[in-house]
Amino acid sequence: xxxxxxxxxxxxxxxxxxxxxxxxxxxxxxxxxxxxxxxxxxxxxxxxxxxxxxxxxxxxxxxxxxxxxxxxxxxxxxxxxxxxxxxxxxxxxxxxxxxxxxxxxxxxxxxxxxxxxxxxxxxxxxxxxxxxxxxxxxxxxxxxxxxxxxxxxxxxxxxxxxxxxxxxxxxxxxxxxxxxxxxxxxxxxxxxxxxxxxxxxxxxxxxxxxxxxxxxxxxxxxxxxxxxxxx
Amino acid sequence: xxxxxxxxxxxxxxxxxxxxxxxxxxxxxxxxxxxxxxxxxxxxxxxxxxxxxxxxxxxxxxxxxxxxxxxxxxxxxxxxxxxxxxxxxxxxxxxxxxxxxxxxxxxxxxxxxxxxxxxxxxxxxxxxxxxxxxxxxxxxxxxxxxxxxxxxxxxxxxxxxxxxxxxxxxxxxxxxxxxxxxxxxxxxxxxxxxxxxxxxxxxxxxxxxxxxxxxxxxxxxxxxxxxxxxxxxxxxxxxxxxxxxxxxxxxxxxxxxxxxxxxxxxxxxxxxxxxxxxxxx
Numbered sequence: 001x002x003x004x005x006x007x008x009x010x011x012x013x014x015x016x017x018x019x020x021x022x023x024x025x026x027x028x029x030x031x032x033x034x035x036x037x038x039x040x041x042x043x044x045x046x047x048x049x050x051x052x053x054x055x056x057x058x059x060x061x062x063x064x065x066x067x068x069x070x071x072x073x074x075x076x077x078x079x080x081x082x083x084x085x086x087x088x089x090x091x092x093x094x095x096x097x098x099x100x101x102x103x104x105x106x107x108x109x110x111x112x113x114x115x116x117x118x119x120x121x122x123x124x125x126x127x128x129x130x131x132x133x134x135x136x137x138x139x140x141x142x143x144x145x146x147x148x149x150x151x152x153x154x155x156x157x158x159x160x161x162x163x164x165x166x167x168x169x170x171x172x173x174x175x176x177x178x179x180x181x182x183x184x185x186x187x188x189x190x191x192x193x194x195x196x197x198x199x200x201x202x203x204x205x206x207x208x209x210x211x212x213x214x215x216x217x218x219x220x221x222x223x224x225x226x227x228x229x230x231x
Numbered sequence: 232x233x234x235x236x237x238x239x240x241x242x243x244x245x246x247x248x249x250x251x252x253x254x255x256x257x258x259x260x261x262x263x264x265x266x267x268x269x270x271x272x273x274x275x276x277x278x279x280x281x282x283x284x285x286x287x288x289x290x291x292x293x294x295x296x297x298x299x300x301x302x303x304x305x306x307x308x309x310x311x312x313x314x315x316x317x318x319x320x321x322x323x324x325x326x327x328x329x330x331x332x333x334x335x336x337x338x339x340x341x342x343x344x345x346x347x348x349x350x351x352x353x354x355x356x357x358x359x360x361x362x363x364x365x366x367x368x369x370x371x372x373x374x375x376x377x378x379x380x381x382x383x384x385x386x387x388x389x390x391x392x393x394x395x396x397x398x399x400x401x402x403x404x405x406x407x408x409x410x411x412x413x414x415x416x417x418x419x420x421x422x423x424x425x426x427x428x429x430x431x432x433x434x435x436x437x438x439x440x441x442x443x444x445x446x447x448x449x450x451x452x453x454x455x456x457x458x459x460x461x462x463x464x465x466x467x468x469x470x471x472x473x474x475x476x477x478x479x480x481x482x483x484x485x486x487x488x489x490x491x492x493x494x495x496x497x498x499x500x501x502x503x504x505x506x507x508x509x510x511x512x
Contacts, residue, residue: 051405051406052406069406069408070407071406073402073403078400081400083450084398085449085450085453085454085456085459086395086456087454087455087457090455090456091399094395094396094400094404095403097393097396097404098407098408098409100392100393100409104389104391104392104393128455130454130455133454146403150403150407151407
C-alpha cells in the first residue's frame with residue numbers, strides 16, 4: 001500500500017475551485033517533485049496533504065505505517081520567525097512536540113534525537129546560537145533538523161532553496177538527496193527549479209491547467225518534456 | 232528615605248499593593264514575548280477596554296461583584312480575537328482596534344447616561360489610569376490575585392514548550408500533531424485573566440505597556456526564548472516594585488500605574504543601549 005495517496009482531490013479557496021480531479025500516490029522511498037506555475041495550487045495542495053486544510057472534495061489517505069501527523073514539514077520562512085529570539089536547540093527540539101501529547105516537558109530520548117539530527121545536518125556547533133542571526137542556508141538546516149525530529153518516514157519541503165545562493169542551493173539539494181537515498185526518507189518537494197527537480201526526483205507531479213503525474217522518465221517523454229526540448 | 236520606606240511598609244495597604252503589583256507584573260510579562268511575536272502587541276489594550284466596557288455595564292446593572300461580568304466577557308473577547316488571527320476577513324490589528332475603541336465608547340457612554348456617582352470623570356479616570364485602586368485593595372482582593380497569579384504561572388510553565396511551538400510555527404505544530412487550536416485558546420484565556428488582574432494596577436490604558444515593555448527590553452539583549460522569558464519576568468518584577476516604591480515615596484503623589492510604566496521605559500532604553508553596544512563590539 002502507498003504511504004500517501006490523494007484520491008480525486010478538488011482544491012480551492014472560499015468556494016472557488018483552483019484544481020480538480022487530482023490523484024496521485026507516493027510510495028516509501030520515492031522522491032516526488034511538485035512543479036507548476038505560481039497560483040496553480042502547489043501550496044494549497046501541500047496544506048491539504050498536511051491536514052491544515054480540508055479538500056473541497058476527494059480525500060488524502062496515509063498508509064504503509066505512516067500516520068497523518070508523522071509527516072515532517074519544512075515550511076517557507078514566515079515573518080514571525082525572522083525576529084524570533086530562539087536558540088537553534090530550542091527550535092530543533094520543538095520538532096518533537098507532536099509526540100508529547102499532554103506531557104509538558106521533553107524526555108531524554110527526545111533530547112537525544114534533537115542532538116542526533118543537529119549532528120546529521122552539521123549544525124551541532126551552532127546549537128546555542130540565535131536563530132535569527134544565522135545565514136539563510138543555516139536556518140534551512142535548522143528547520144530541516146526540526147522536521148527530522150517529527151518524522152523518520154516522510155518529509156514535505158516547500159521551496160527549500162528559495163532565496164539561497166547557488167552554492168548553498170547545491171549543498172541543500174545534496175543534503176536532501178542524502179536523506180532520501182541513505183536514510184530512506186520519502187521526499188515530497190515543491191519546487192520552482194525544474195532542472196533540479198529532473199536531476200533528483202524519481203517522480204514528477206505537474207499541476208496547473210493540465211495535470212501530469214508519473215516517473216521522471218515518463219515526464220521527459222511527455223509533451224511537457226518535449227516543450228522544453230529535453231527529449 | 233529608607234526609614235520612610237520601612238515606615239510605609241507598616242501599613243497593610245502598602246504591603247498589599249507591593250504583593251499584588253509584583254504578582255501582576257510577573258504574570259503579564261510571561262506572555263509578552265508570545266504576544267509581541269504573534270503581532271498582537273495591542274491585544275492587551277483592546278481587551279482592557281473590553282473589560283472597561285464590561286465594568287461599566289456591571290455598574291449600571293447594579294451588580295456588586297463586577298468580576299463575575301468582567302472576567303467572562305474579557306475571556307470571550309480574547310478567544311474571538313486570537314481565533315480570527317491569520318485567516319479572518321478583518322485582520323488581527325483591525326479587529327483589535329474595532330473592539331477596543333468600540334468597548335471604550337460604549338463603556339463611557341453607559342457610565343455617563345446611567346451615572347450613579349457624583350464624580351463620573353473621576354471614576355473614569357480611575358479605571359483608565361488605575362490611579363488609586365491599587366492602594367485601596369481589600370484582603371479578599373489580594374487573595375484572589377494571589378490565587379489567580381499562581382494559576383497563571385503554573386499554566387505557563389506546564390504549557391511552556393507548547394506555547395513555544397505554537398508561537399514559532401503554528402503550521403508546523405498542527406501538521407505534526409500538536410493541537411494548536413487548543414493551545415491558542417489557552418493562551419487567549421491566560422491573557423484575559425492577566426488583563427483583568429492588571430486593570431487594578433495600571434488601569435486599562437496602560438496595560439499594554441506592562442505586557443510589551445519587559446519582553447521588548449529582554450529581546451534587545453537575550454537570544455533564546457528561555458532567557459528572554461526569564462529576563463522579562465525579572466525585569467517586570469523589578470520595575471513594578473521600583474515603580475510602586477517611587478510612587479509611594481514621591482512627594483506629590485505620583486500615580487502608581489504611570490510610574491511603573493515610566494520605569495519600564497527607562498529600562499527599555501538601557502537594554503536597547505546594551506544591545507546596541509553588544510552588537511558593535
